[in-house]
Amino acid sequence: AQSVSQHNHHVILSEAASLELGCNYSYGGTVNLFWYVQYPGQHLQLLLKYFSGDPLVKGIKGFEAEFIKSKFSFNLRKPSVQWSDTAEYFCAVNLAGGSYIPTFGRGTSLIVHP
Amino acid sequence: DVKVTQSSRYLVKRTGEKVFLECVQDMDHENMFWYRQDPGLGLRLIYFSYDVKMKEKGDIPEGYSVSREKKERFSLILESASTNQTSMYLCASSSPAGANVLTFGAGSRLTVL
Numbered sequence: 001a002q003s004v005s006q007h008n009h010h011v012i013l014s015e016a017a018s019l020e021l022g023c024n025y026s027y028g029g030t031v032n033l034f035w036y037v038q039y040p041g042q043h044l045q046l047l048l049k050y051f052s053g054d055p056l057v058k059g060i061k062g063f064e065a066e067f068i069k070s071k072f073s074f075n076l077r078k079p080s081v082q083w084s085d086t087a088e089y090f091c092a093v094n095l096a097g098g099s100y101i102p103t104f105g106r107g108t109s110l111i112v113h114p
Numbered sequence: 115d116v117k118v119t120q121s122s123r124y125l126v127k128r129t130g131e132k133v134f135l136e137c138v139q140d141m142d143h144e145n146m147f148w149y150r151q152d153p154g155l156g157l158r159l160i161y162f163s164y165d166v167k168m169k170e171k172g173d174i175p176e177g178y179s180v181s182r183e184k185k186e187r188f189s190l191i192l193e194s195a196s197t198n199q200t201s202m203y204l205c206a207s208s209s210p211a212g213a214n215v216l217t218f219g220a221g222s223r224l225t226v227l
Binding site: 006009032034036042043044045046049051090092094100101102104105106107 | 145147154155156157159162164172204206208210213214215216218219220221
């Protein structure tokens, strides 16, 4: 069965620390990959996505993610977090050219202390 | 600004009541979805629809039904609410023209007493 795993359920950092959130998937075939973010009291929104091409993708607010096909991973990174990055982060995957329905990971709650 | 609008942000219902959650999108999207979001469980797909009057079960359809009579509107129905349906319900829409990126509504927090 298709699945998405986010290894870190809760992450607590101080401002200026570096961030890496893990995401691994088990899918057969070519995939589209997404990170969505939910800031406190706000809608879930797209942070970044990968469909093809350069495996290092950049999103909003200084976030980036790297697709490593051999590791079935799409980890989210930010070199220096801010208090405003406090949010819940969800990794999602769907099959390229196939089902448009994404499978979501369980989410990672990030708290950044000022 | 494009939007997915969920009619109710907060609802409190009693066990056994029928509950309607409404969702409207103004982006002419073909696909619409209902998820529930629970702490530690992420987003779980209840139902989705890829066209008017079409619906498909997601991962957790038990206790729920849906209706899509118009392209822009997708309703979630709890025929007889139970306490284990207390949750945050998220509506989303997408389109192949938009690379199937989901646009979410603000959510409807339902409490069943």
